[in-house]
Amino acid sequence: MEGLKIRKISKTYDGKKYVLKNVSMDFMQKGILAIIGRNGAGKTTLIRILATELMPTKGSAYVEGIDIVKEPTRARELMAIVPQEARTIPWMNPKQQILSYLLYRGFSYKEASSLALSSIKKLNLEQYANKLSRTLSGGTKRKVMVATVLASEARIIFLDEPTTGLDPISRRELWVLLEKLKKDYLIVLTTHYLEEAEYLADKIAIIDNGRLIISGSIGELRKKAGHEYSIRIEGDKELKMPKVANISKIEKGYQILTSQKEAFAISEKLMAQKIKFSTNPVSLEDLFYYFAKRSINDEEESDEGEW
Amino acid sequence: MVMKHRSIISQVLASILINAIYAMQNYPIMFINTLLAPISILVVITFVSHGALVGMGIEGALIMTAVMSGVSMQGDISHLKNDLKLQDMVVTSPTGPMAYVAGMGISEVVFSIPVLILLIILASIYLHPTLLQSLTIIAIMAVMFVFSVSLGFFLSTLTTDIIQSWGFSGIVTVLLSTIPPVYYPLSYIPLPFRYIAYISPTTYAAQIAQAAMGYVNINMTSLAIDWSVIIAVCIALFIIGYKKARWREP
Ligand SMILES: Nc1ncnc2c1ncn2[C@@H]1O[C@H](COP(=O)(O)OP(=O)(O)OP(=O)(O)O)[C@@H](O)[C@H]1O
Ligand SMILES: [Mg+2]
Numbered sequence: 001m002e003g004l005k006i007r008k009i010s011k012t013y014d015g016k017k018y019v020l021k022n023v024s025m026d027f028m029q030k031g032i033l034a035i036i037g038r039n040g041a042g043k044t045t046l047i048r049i050l051a052t053e054l055m056p057t058k059g060s061a062y063v064e065g066i067d068i069v070k071e072p073t074r075a076r077e078l079m080a081i082v083p084q085e086a087r088t089i090p091w092m093n094p095k096q097q098i099l100s101y102l103l104y105r106g107f108s109y110k111e112a113s114s115l116a117l118s119s120i121k122k123l124n125l126e127q128y129a130n131k132l133s134r135t136l137s138g139g140t141k142r143k144v145m146v147a148t149v150l151a152s153e154a155r156i157i158f159l160d161e162p163t164t165g166l167d168p169i170s171r172r173e174l175w176v177l178l179e180k181l182k183k184d185y186l187i188v189l190t191t192h193y194l195e196e197a198e199y200l201a202d203k204i205a206i207i208d209n210g211r212l213i214i215s216g217s218i219g220e221l222r223k224k225a226g227h228e229y230s231i232r233i234e235g236d237k238e239l240k241m242p243k244v245a246n247i248s249k250i251e252k253g254y255q256i257l258t259s260q261k262e263a264f265a266i267s268e269k270l271m272a273q274k275i276k277f278s279t280n281p282v283s284l285e286d287l288f289y290y291f292a293k294r295s296i297n298d299e300e301e302s303d304e305g306e307w
Numbered sequence: 308m309v310m311k312h313r314s315i316i317s318q319v320l321a322s323i324l325i326n327a328i329y330a331m332q333n334y335p336i337m338f339i340n341t342l343l344a345p346i347s348i349l350v351v352i353t354f355v356s357h358g359a360l361v362g363m364g365i366e367g368a369l370i371m372t373a374v375m376s377g378v379s380m381q382g383d384i385s386h387l388k389n390d391l392k393l394q395d396m397v398v399t400s401p402t403g404p405m406a407y408v409a410g411m412g413i414s415e416v417v418f419s420i421p422v423l424i425l426l427i428i429l430a431s432i433y434l435h436p437t438l439l440q441s442l443t444i445i446a447i448m449a450v451m452f453v454f455s456v457s458l459g460f461f462l463s464t465l466t467t468d469i470i471q472s473w474g475f476s477g478i479v480t481v482l483l484s485t486i487p488p489v490y491y492p493l494s495y496i497p498l499p500f501r502y503i504a505y506i507s508p509t510t511y512a513a514q515i516a517q518a519a520m521g522y523v524n525i526n527m528t529s530l531a532i533d534w535s536v537i538i539a540v541c542i543a544l545f546i547i548g549y550k551k552a553r554w555r556e557p
Contacts (some may be wrong), residue, residue: 051399054556072555073401081399086392091333096324103321104402106313132333149396158399169424 002026003186004050004156008059010043011210019045021210022059027203031182034201035190036288042210043190044084044160050188051081051158063156080105080154082145084161084190090134094125094144097133102266119151123177124146139166150181159189163196175200198284206291213295221287227257230286231266233277246290257286316363318402326383327417341379342422344370352490357506360491365429366444366516367490372422373448374483374509376415377455378476383410384463385472404460404554412456434520443519447512447537454508454541455483457548464553482507489513492523506541 004027011020020042032213035043048054050061051074060069068075088097095116102112109287122130123143127138133144146162163171171193178187178200181202191197197204198218205215214224222228227246233254244266263279270277331337345368355479388394399405430436436444458479466472487507488496493514496504504510511533517523518530525533 048395048556051395052555053395053398073403076399079399081396083392083395086396087390089387089391089393092325092329100321100324100329101396101400103317103324104317104400104407105395106317106401108314109320112317150337152400175362258387271520 002064003030004033004188005062006046006050006059007061009046009049009056009060009061011042011049011054012057014062018057019210020049020056023207023210023212024059025205025212025215027186028186029202030184030186031202032178032187032189032200033203033205034197035188035205036192036194036197036284037190037207038292041207043165043207047081047158047160047188047190048083052076053081053083067164078154079156079158080149080152081158082149082160084164085140086145088133088136088141088144091132093128093132094120094136094147095129097144098148098151102151105152105294115151119147123147124173136246139170142166143174150153155184156186157188159187161190161192163191163193171196183306194284194288204284206288208292208295211295214291218284218287220241220290221284222282225257225282225287225290227282227286227290228260229258229263229279230282231256231258231263231270231277231279233270233275235276255286257282257290313401315406318406319410321402322407323414323417325387325414326411327414331418336417338421341372341375341418342425344368344375345422346425348490356491361433363513363517363518363522364490364493365426365433366520367513368422369426369430369444369448370451370489370509370512370516371484372419372426373452374455375480376412376419376452377457377459378479378483379418379459380408380411380415380456381459381463381468381476381479383415384408384460385466386469386557387465388463389468398554404552405549408456408460408548411460412452415456416452429432436520438518444516447516447555450537450541451509451512454537454544457541457544461544461548461552483509487513492517494523508537511536 006023006025009020009023010018012018025047032091035046037043045054049056050063050068051096052068052075056069060067062068063075063078066075066078088094098116098119099109102115103109107115116297117129120126123146125140125143125147128140128144133141136144142162142165146159149157149159163174166174175196178189181187182200189200201216201218203215204221206213209230214221216224232250237251244256244258248255258266267277267279320329347363348371349364349368352367353361384394394407434440462475462479463472466475487504487510489512493501493504493510514523514525515530515533515537518525
């Protein structure tokens with residue numbers, strides 16, 4: 001598998017403001033690439049470009065070696081997308097929804113019908129199969145959208161915020177499903193749930209203000225940040241902790257990002273002072289704040305120019 | 308899994324199912340809607356003319372049914388594209404714009420089946436067309452259908468929401484159906500205003516149909532011009548729709 005190669009993609013909608021700046025990244029394997037970033041960071045724009053819905057202003061990307069700018073028709077044979085704002089068609093039921101999408105992909109009516117049914121089964125949607133979409137709950141509709149693309153032959157799947165609006169149990173169910181699919185699919189998804197990216201992703205890309213600020217597995221990100229542990233201290237008391245780098249005031253206390261070795265030393269000091277604290281491996285949330293903060297600092301130094 | 312064969316018929320069928328078959332199952336009122344507009348004008352024209360214009364009115368209703376397909380399609384596609392993001396999913400799939408639009412266009416014809424049946428019955432009662440006359444009317448309808456569907460698709464892809472799409476279709480409806488003399492002869496329009504009617508291709512289409520049934524007399528040159536105009540406009544819009552419609556966004 002050649003996977004996905006993103007090469008210097010820049011995008012401006014209005015010819016002035018660049019909402020993606022020189023994004024390059026490789027994801028040369030099956031599995032899940034999670035793109036995270038704040039509202040307006042450029043996640044949807046990037047996904048729409050990769051899925052050949054939108055032209056990049058500069059740069060290109062390659063799926064299985066196929067140039068998405070020059071050969072979109074060939075690339076489209078391999079991929080499918082659930083756009084962020086996609087909705088099920090209100091006057092159709094899930095079976096009809098999936099069936100008609102498969103017809104668009106060129107399956108015969110017979111093949112499409114049977115693939116639709118098996119996808120409905122796979123996502124535990126049997127009880128809704130014949131109910132009109134407009135009568136389904138928001139989360140069920142999202143699941144139907146995911147079932148729609150998963151029913152197809154496409155093995156490169158773009159899911160823009162697939163779990164937004166799902167209840168915690170449904171979300172977990174979808175995670176379990178996506179995890180099972182990982183070995184056969186290349187899935188690019190965006191999410192605002194950092195624990196989701198942490199749980200699912202083989203590679204995480206953090207985008208901020210149109211720029212890819214870092215990418216890698218959660219382990220690599222921890223390594224790149226130089227922090228493996230997060231120590232959280234409760235309470236607003238002034239801390240007597242000389243020479244600790246990367247301490248920050250958080251809501252109701254302090255957070256220290258640190259290495260394993262240092263974590264020991266700090267823990268001992270805290271225990272000696274009888275201060276309550278917890279030590280955990282650095283979460284993606286910690287890293288997200290760490291890298292995002294660093295990128296803002298960099299931004300202030302660098303000039304916004306042509307890309 | 309690599310698919311060796313992708314059926315274009317399936318792709319066209321998908322649009323027909325979504326936009327006509329499944330929609331009709333749930334919203335049968337749509338039938339009445341497509342039936343109402345052409346028939347109500349026909350009735351008014353017939354009453355006002357004390358029956359004199361019934362023949363031309365039936366021809367006009369047939370032409371308008373073909374023209375309005377594109378206008379309704381524009382609204383439907385705009386809704387599917389902007390509100391439901393269906394088009395984004397289709398763009399990313401192996402379906403091309405031609406198969407997508409062909410299906411959407413045919414789906415509008417499916418909705419027009421009741422009005423077409425009614426008009427064919429009326430035509431057989433009031434018009435008694437010969438085979439050649441029937442073929443002429445069918446040819447005009449086909450040209451106007453391709454024209455309006457191309458125009459509708461082109462406009463729908465430029466829209467970003469349904470309200471904007473209504474704006475377009477309002478203007479198009481006035482241009483193609485209110486201004487031109489489709490249900491009555493061009494000569495009923497006093498001269499300086501007649502030039503305005505010449506803006507609309509439906510004027511030429513109606514004139515051919517009226518001449519074919521012998522309701523108006525025009526010479527061969529005018530007839531040739533009329534055909535040239537509607538065919539040229541149809542080809543032009545088809546090319547614009549094909550080349551300029553936004554499938555992949557810039
Ligand atoms: N069609 C458009 N025309 C103009 N500007 C746009 C368009 N779509 C997005 N933008 C702008 O591009 C930037 C990136 O938007 P994008 O939707 O890619 O962000 P996002 O990371 O997906 O955000 P969210 O988490 O809110 O979904 C934003 O500043 C947005 O306002
Ligand atoms: Mg988004």
